[in-house]
Each structure stands twice: as C-alpha cells, then as structure tokens.
Amino acid sequence: MAETQIYEGAIDKGLEGVVACTTKISSIVGATLNYRGYTIEDLAAHSTFEEVIYLLWNNRMPNKAELAAFQAELLKEMTLPADYLTALKALPTNVHPMAWLRTAVSLIAHWDKDANDNSPEATRRKSLRLTAKMGTIVCAFEALRNGKTLQTPKADKSMAWNFMYMLKGSEPDAEAVKIFDTCLILHADHELNCSAFATRVTASSLSDLHSAIVSAIGALKGPLHGGANEQVILMLKKIGSIENAREFVKAALAAKEKVMGIGHRVYKDGDPRAKILRKISEQLTKKIGEPQWYEMSILIDDTMQKEKGLMPNVDFYSATVYYSMGIPTDIFTPIFAVSRISGWCAHAMEQYENNRIYRPRGRWAGQEGLHWEPVEKRP
Numbered sequence: 532m533a534e535t536q537i538y539e540g541a542i543d544k545g546l547e548g549v550v551a552c553t554t555k556i557s558s559i560v561g562a563t564l565n566y567r568g569y570t571i572e573d574l575a576a577h578s579t580f581e582e583v584i585y586l587l588w589n590n591r592m593p594n595k596a597e598l599a600a601f602q603a604e605l606l607k608e609m610t611l612p613a614d615y616l617t618a619l620k621a622l623p624t625n626v627h628p629m630a631w632l633r634t635a636v637s638l639i640a641h642w643d644k645d646a647n648d649n650s651p652e653a654t655r656r657k658s659l660r661l662t663a664k665m666g667t668i669v670c671a672f673e674a675l676r677n678g679k680t681l682q683t684p685k686a687d688k689s690m691a692w693n694f695m696y697m698l699k700g701s702e703p704d705a706e707a708v709k710i711f712d713t714c715l716i717l718h719a720d721h722e723l724n725c726s727a728f729a730t731r732v733t734a735s736s737l738s739d740l741h742s743a744i745v746s747a748i749g750a751l752k753g754p755l756h757g758g759a760n761e762q763v764i765l766m767l768k769k770i771g772s773i774e775n776a777r778e779f780v781k782a783a784l785a786a787k788e789k790v791m792g793i794g795h796r797v798y799k800d801g802d803p804r805a806k807i808l809r810k811i812s813e814q815l816t817k818k819i820g821e822p823q824w825y826e827m828s829i830l831i832d833d834t835m836q837k838e839k840g841l842m843p844n845v846d847f848y849s850a851t852v853y854y855s856m857g858i859p860t861d862i863f864t865p866i867f868a869v870s871r872i873s874g875w876c877a878h879a880m881e882q883y884e885n886n887r888i889y890r891p892r893g894r895w896a897g898q899e900g901l902h903w904e905p906v907e908k909r910p
C-alpha cells in the first residue's frame with residue numbers, strides 16, 4: 532500500500548506573514564492604514580462614508596458630479612423590497628443579530644436579478660445594492676424585534692444619518708451623525724483581514740457576490756474578529772468599576788484568557804483607528820455623564836501594554852463610542868458589517884479581476900494504514 536504523502540511545505544499557522552495576493556485597496560504600513568493611498572486620518576477628518584465607498588471601488592476620489600450621482604444611487608437603493616420584508620418577518624428575532632444578518636443577506640440574493648451574473652458590471656450593481664441595503668437590513672432587525680415599524684430612509688440624507696434614524700426611529704443630531712460617519716469610514720476596509728479573506732476565498736471559486744458576503748459575515752461574527760466590540764462592553768460591565776480594572780486584566784492574563792479589543796496580528800505599535808476612536812470615546816462618555824467606561828478602558832489599555840506589550844485595536848474604543856450613542860450592545864458587530872461591506876465588495880471585485888482559486892495544503896498529522904472491520908468486530 533502506498534504511504535500517505537505528508538506535505539512538507541512550511542506551516543504558517545493562521546497564515547501569519549503569508550502574502551496571498553496583490554491588492555490595491557488598502558495597505559498597512561507600520562502603524563498607518565491607507566485606503567487607496569489616502570491615510571485613514573485624512574479620510575476620517577475630511578471625507579464621508581459615501582465618498583470612501585466610491586474611492587474603494589474606483590481607485591480614485593470622485594469629482595463633485597460623480598459623488599452626487601453616486602450618493603443618489605446609494606440612497607435610492609436603501610429601501611427594501613416589500614415582499615422581502617415580509618419574508619424577514621418569518622425569521623425568529625430571539626437570535627444574535629449577526630446570525631440573523633447572515634440569513635437576511637443570503638435571502639436578499641433571491642430578490643436580486645443579477646444574483647448569478649459575475650460580470651464586473653453586475654458585481655458592481657450588486658455591490659451598490661448590498662452596501663446601500665445593509666444598514667436598512669440591520670435596522671429592520673431592530674424594528675422587528677421591538678415590534679416597531681421600520682422608518683423609510685430619506686433620499687436627501689446621508690447613509691450615516693439614515694442608519695441612525697432607522698435604528699432609533701427619530702432624527703439624529705448633526706454631531707452624532709458626524710461621529711457615526713467617522714466610525715463607518717474607519718471600519719470600511721483593512722487589507723487582508725479575516726472576513727475580507729473569507730470574501731476572496733469564496734469569490735475565488737467564482738461563486739457569486741452574495742455567497743462571498745455571507746462568508747464574510749460569518750467570519751466577522753467571531754469574537755476574535757468583529758465580534759470583539761460587543762465583548763468589550765460586556766467585559767467593562769463585568770469589571771463594573773474603575774478600581775477593579777487593573778486586577779481584572781491581571782487575573783485574565785494569569786488565567787490565560789484574552790482581553791477583548793486588545794492585540795492585533797499586524798499592528799504591533801498600535802492601531803491607528805483606535806487612536807481616533809479613543810478621543811471620541813473620551814468625549815462621548817463624558818457627554819453622557821458616564822466617564823467611568825472610558826477611565827476603565829484607559830486602565831485596561833495601560834495594563835495590557837505594561838503586562839504584555841499589547842495595544843488596543845479598532846474594537847476596543849469603538850465599543851464605548853457606540854454605547855455612548857445609545858446603540859444596543861448586540862448591534863455593535865452588525866454596524867461593523869454595515870461599513871465593512873464596502874471593503875468586502877472591493878475585495879470581491881479585485882479577486883474576480885485577477886482570479887486564481889485559493890487552495891492551500893494541510894500537512895497530514897493523523898492516523899495511517901487502518902483497515903475497515905465489520906461493525907460487530909470493532910471494540
């Protein structure tokens with residue numbers, strides 16, 4: 532009998548340091564994140580989420596007319612088909628919103644006439660529809676589980692404005708919209724993160740965009756990726772008071788537990804998004820009269836740096852930002868998806884443009900040379 536072939540190639544557990552493709556969407560250089568060559572700081576200070584989506588999909592900034600036309604297209608696509616909404620009503624809402632979102636995004640493919648067309652034009656049309664509708668779908672969940680009517684998005688307002696309006700059912704103030712828009716910009720893309728890679732792996736089999744995005748949502752849901760922001764606020768609540776923060780971290784480390792929102796595969800000198808969100812967290816927690824959440828975060832951040840040399844990532848301070856905006860805890864990760872869908876679509880487009888199926892190897896480490904026995908003879 533031929534011996535099992537044991538693949539002897541190098542193993543990079545978790546694919547650390549493996550370069551799996553070329554990309555022109557976003558880059559991480561040291562502690563800097565760039566989208567299409569623009570720093571995240573520049574975009575967060577001056578751009579809008581709509582403009583960033585255009586940038587991610589077109590490799591350049593729009594001019595005034597292009598931006599206006601693109602915004603109008605996005606806003607037109609924000610509404611959900613009536614019979615799709617009816618179908619959503621049949622889904623249970625006593626589940627995690629990320630699990631519900633995964634189903635809802637898979638479901639909407641059946642209302643998309645381009646669902647099985649993988650041409651660049653159809654992928655772009657589907658990207659626009661999905662990106663426009665993602666926020667509305669998340670807000671539909673919130674409305675359904677609370678027995679409320681989903682507000683109709685307003686075509687003369689931004690995506691950030693409409694999301695907050697539909698989520699809460701009342702018109703948001705300008706400051707909250709600006710902050711939320713900044714959050715959407717900061718989460719839009721991040722090189723070959725776990726969910727972008729999941730998008731590309733699924734797209735690489737030449738499967739359709741909706742399938743690739745459903746894969747991405749599944750990947751984002753996990754607590755080591757987008758699910759961390761929700762875990763951060765749960766951790767802060769568990770710690771309870773500023774006095775307990777340092778001890779909590781030390782006990783978690785002694786028990787070899789992860790402190791959520793801390794650490795990163797790529798950034799070792801700090802995540803640039805966390806620096807921007809930290810300032811907003813300080814400002815907003817003070818504004819709502821609950822500065823203790825920020826103070827506790829600072830102590831956790833400091834203790835983790837001292838004890839393990841690990842810095843906060845994007846999810847650490849976004850948790851207290853969303854909390855301060857009155858957003859339900861389990862909607863934090865869906866918000867990540869509302870933004871990151873723009874990056875996922877850019878990755879799917881790029882993958883289709885220059886495709887080769889992802890098919891790595893696994894080194895055999897299991898049993899060998901066994902022979903089948905009738906069930907009666909087995910121990």
Ligand SMILES: CC(C)(COP(=O)(O)OP(=O)(O)OC[C@H]1O[C@@H](n2cnc3c(N)ncnc32)[C@H](O)[C@@H]1OP(=O)(O)O)[C@@H](O)C(=O)NCCC(=O)NCCS
Binds near residue numbers: 796841
């Ligand atoms: C982001 C993350 C998944 C990166 O994982 P990774 O690159 O595989 O890093 P590892 O898990 O191998 O961590 C390397 C070391 O740092 C430790 N570490 C990393 N993140 C940690 C954390 N948040 N809390 C405690 N220890 C942590 C690991 O235990 C390991 O320690 P060891 O060398 O003593 O065994 C990881 O830092 C993590 O789980 N963070 C918490 C979840 C999170 O915030 N995710 C959002 C990412 S944007």
